[in-house]
Structures are given as structure tokens and as C-alpha cells.
Amino acid sequence: MNDIILPTKKHFGEVTIPLPSSKSESNRVLIIDALTEGQNQLSNLAEARDTQTMIRLLSEDPETLDVLDAGTTMRFLTAYAALTNRHKTLTGTPRMCERPIGILVDALRTIGAKIEYKGKEGYPPIEIQGFEKQLTNKVQIRGDVSSQYISALLMNAPLLPEGLTLELTGKIGSRTYIEMTLELMKQFGVSYTFEDNIISITPQRYKNTSFTVESDWSGASYWFSLLACAEEGSFFLKGLKENSLQGDAKIVEIMDKLGVQSEFQEGGILLTKKPVTGLVSFDFTHCPDLAQTVAVTCALIGQKSHFTGLESLRIKETDRIYALQQELAKINADLKEGENETFTVIPANNIPEKVSIETYDDHRMGMAFMPLVTRTEVTIIDKEVVNKSYPSFWKHCILAGIKA
Numbered sequence: 001m002n003d004i005i006l007p008t009k010k011h012f013g014e015v016t017i018p019l020p021s022s023k024s025e026s027n028r029v030l031i032i033d034a035l036t037e038g039q040n041q042l043s044n045l046a047e048a049r050d051t052q053t054m055i056r057l058l059s060e061d062p063e064t065l066d067v068l069d070a071g072t073t074m075r076f077l078t079a080y081a082a083l084t085n086r087h088k089t090l091t092g093t094p095r096m097c098e099r100p101i102g103i104l105v106d107a108l109r110t111i112g113a114k115i116e117y118k119g120k121e122g123y124p125p126i127e128i129q130g131f132e133k134q135l136t137n138k139v140q141i142r143g144d145v146s147s148q149y150i151s152a153l154l155m156n157a158p159l160l161p162e163g164l165t166l167e168l169t170g171k172i173g174s175r176t177y178i179e180m181t182l183e184l185m186k187q188f189g190v191s192y193t194f195e196d197n198i199i200s201i202t203p204q205r206y207k208n209t210s211f212t213v214e215s216d217w218s219g220a221s222y223w224f225s226l227l228a229c230a231e232e233g234s235f236f237l238k239g240l241k242e243n244s245l246q247g248d249a250k251i252v253e254i255m256d257k258l259g260v261q262s263e264f265q266e267g268g269i270l271l272t273k274k275p276v277t278g279l280v281s282f283d284f285t286h287c288p289d290l291a292q293t294v295a296v297t298c299a300l301i302g303q304k305s306h307f308t309g310l311e312s313l314r315i316k317e318t319d320r321i322y323a324l325q326q327e328l329a330k331i332n333a334d335l336k337e338g339e340n341e342t343f344t345v346i347p348a349n350n351i352p353e354k355v356s357i358e359t360y361d362d363h364r365m366g367m368a369f370m371p372l373v374t375r376t377e378v379t380i381i382d383k384e385v386v387n388k389s390y391p392s393f394w395k396h397c398i399l400a401g402i403k404a
């Protein structure tokens with residue numbers, strides 16, 4: 001494995017970071033494009049491996065779709081292949097085969113798709129055997145495990161002969177991602193209703209559209225964190241807009257409490273330092289990908305804080321709660337579990353002179369711990385891990401003056 005050693009750096013000047021494009025937006029417009037048979041103008045698609053995998057699998061159209069470790073690619077291609085009557089096997093990394101897909105498969109079977117599990121019931125790999133006839137246009141689906149199942153169904157819904165009405169049951173998590181899906185569908189000419197917990201889409205066609213993918217707010221979060229932890233500096237993050245489709249734009253509000261002021265300007269956002277506001281609590285139900293960034297920030301700036309909405313973290317690229325607890329322990333910090341899925345971040349103390357961070361095949365573990373450079377020399381184990389969403393991450397660290 002290829003590791004990267006990052007020397008301590010506390011002071012930054014005026015730094016400009018270009019940022020990668022959003023993989024969530026990219027993977028959605030690629031599915032919509034496949035469903036319109038491709039006369040759209042899509043610009044600024046993500047370099048993320050998850051998106052490059054989606055592009056390759058859609059264009060090469062192999063019998064076995066190996067999505068590697070890309071959750072959206074797995075879930076979106078499953079619904080796409082099933083509802084457009086393609087005979088495919090879908091598989092991925094060993095971890096992907098531990099990430100549940102049963103809720104989506106059940107919904108697709110209810111609609112009329114034939115799907116079999118090739119290994120463990122409820123998990124990839126799966127074999128899609130076809131779709132002859134729509135059996136119903138009303139489906140109930142749990143909203144509390146992964147919103148990706150819901151987005152996957154929604155994008156295909158307008159092409160179904162009878163459309164689709166989804167009734168979301170239980171707590172709805174990652175709702176901002178469902179809204180991103182619906183808003184993108186609207187930009188490609190499809191209308192919908194979303195009232196209470198019911199989403200309805202009538203049979204319609206997507207319209208050819210020009211679409212430019214925005215910069216990635218989840219990737220931006222690591223630069224907010226670095227500035228929050230730094231002694232001085234200002235960062236200009238390119239390509240971020242105030243009215244974003246991405247729920248992770250919430251990082252502006254979160255970091256405002258943790259010492260980062262944001263100002264939207266022409267072409268991006270300017271981050272400067274400001275005082276921290278005091279005891280804070282954060283709910284990550286609708287922005288789960290920010291949890292690691294914020295946990296590390298709070299630990300480093302000495303800010304005890306309360307976290308909720310972390311339920312989905314255990315079924316992502318790794319068990320992110322376990323991974324955070326293990327790695328925070330190396331700086332004598334913790335993400336302490338309380339009652340009823342509540343957590344407290346216990347700040348770091350006595351940080352060792354050198355710290356080596358394991359990444360657990362999770363890009364966000366590598367990126368979230370990078371701001372530890374403001375306190376000590378850090379080794380990030382398996383530097384390639386960032387390629388899933390942010391292949392240029394280490395190059396951008398060099399732009400910030402972190403000389404590996």
C-alpha cells in the first residue's frame with residue numbers, strides 16, 4: 001500500500017482550491033442521459049472513480065456490471081437495468097457485497113422485475129433476469145436505510161408505462177439527496193409531486209438538456225475543516241454556488257459555529273477565520289457524508305459537541321463510527337456513544353509527535369484526518385483511497401502548501 005506523509009503545517013496564506021465536481025450530481029445525470037438515449041450536453045462530469053465507473057459501465061455495457069465500491073453506481077444501475085429489461089449481474093468489492101440492497105430489490109420485484117441473489121439474500125451480487133410487465137405503480141419503501149434506493153427508482157419512474165407513486169415509510173434519511181434527484185429530473189423536463197411522504201411521477205419523457213455539474217460540497221468540507229483547525233489563512237474554493245442542489249452545502253452553517261466564515265463571491269466562496277461560538281450539537285440525518293469531517297474538526301479545535309443522525313454511517317464504505325473511534329483514539333479523542341443513537345465528540349489531548357491514520361478503504365477517512373497536519377506530522381495509510389470521490393485531493397494539498 002502506498003502511504004503519504006504530511007508534515008505539520010499550521011499557518012496558511014491566501015490559497016485557491018479548484019475542487020472536484022460532484023459525483024452525486026454526475027451519477028444522476030448519467031442515468032438520466034442513458035434514459036433519454038443521449039442527446040444531452042453534460043459538462044464538468046466528475047473525475048471520481050465512482051463516476052468514471054458509471055461512465056464505463058454504461059458505455060461498454062458488459063454482462064457483469066462490477067461497480068467496485070460505488071454505492072450510487074450499484075443502486076442506480078440496479079434499478080436502471082431492472083426497469084429497462086436488461087439481463088445483467090451486478091457485483092462489487094467485498095465491502096459492496098456487505099452493503100444492503102434488499103429494500104431496492106423488493107421494490108423492483110413489486111413493480112415487476114425478476115431479480116435473484118447470487119450470494120447472501122439481501123446483498124450483492126444480484127442477477128437481473130428481466131422485466132416483462134409493470135405489475136403496480138404504487139410502492140411502499142422504507143426511507144431510513146439509504147435514500148439511494150429511492151433516487152434509483154425515481155429516475156426510472158417517468159419511463160414506466162404507468163409511472164410510479166412511492167410512499168416513504170419511517171424516518172426519511174438523506175432527504176436532501178432525494179430532493180437533488182427530483183430537482184435534476186425537473187431540470188431535464190420531468191414533473192413530480194412530493195407531498196408529505198408521497199412522491200408521484202406520471203409517465204413522461206426526459207427532454208434533451210445542457211447541464212454543468214457543480215463543484216462538490218462534500219469535497220469542499222475538508223478545506224473548511226483545515227481552515228477551522230489552522231492558526232491563520234484564507235481559502236477561496238472555486239465553483240461553489242449559494243443555491244446548490246447538494247445538501248452538503250450545510251457545511252457553511254456548521255463551520256460558521258466552528259470558526260469559519262463563508263462569503264459567496266463571483267466564481268466561488270471565500271473562507272476566513274472567525275471566533276468559535278461555544279457548545280454545539282449537529283444532526284447529520286440529511287448530510288451523513290459531513291460527519292467525519294466535523295468530528296475530526298471538533299476533536300482538533302477542542303470543541304466538545306453532540307452528534308445525532310449517524311445511523312447510516314455503519315453501512316457506508318466502512319463502519320464509519322468504528323473507524324472514527326479507532327482513529328480518534330490515536331489523538332486521545334473519542335466519538336462516544338450515548339443512549340438512543342446520540343454521540344459526543346471528546347476533544348483531542350496530548351497529540352503524539354507523529355500519527356498514522358488507517359483509512360479502512362474509505363476515502364472520507366483519509367480526507368477527514370488531513371487537517372491533523374495543523375497539530376502534528378500525519379501519515380495517511382493507502383493514499384489512493386481518495387480516488388473514489390476526489391482523485392486530485394493530494395495535489396490540492398500541495399496547492400495549500402502541505403508538502404508531502
Ligand SMILES: O=C(O)C1=C[C@@H](OP(=O)(O)O)[C@@H](O)[C@H](O)C1
Pocket residue numbers: 023024025072145146147148151173174177288289312
Ligand atoms: O444519492 C447520493 O448521491 C448519495 C446519498 C447518500 O447515501 P445514503 O442515502 O445511503 O445516506 C450519501 O451518503 C452518498 O455519499 C451519496
Ligand SMILES: C=C(OP(=O)(O)O)C(=O)O
Pocket residue numbers: 069070071072073289316317364389
Ligand atoms: C457513502 C458514500 O458513497 P456511496 O454510498 O455512493 O458509496 C460517500 O461518498 O461517502
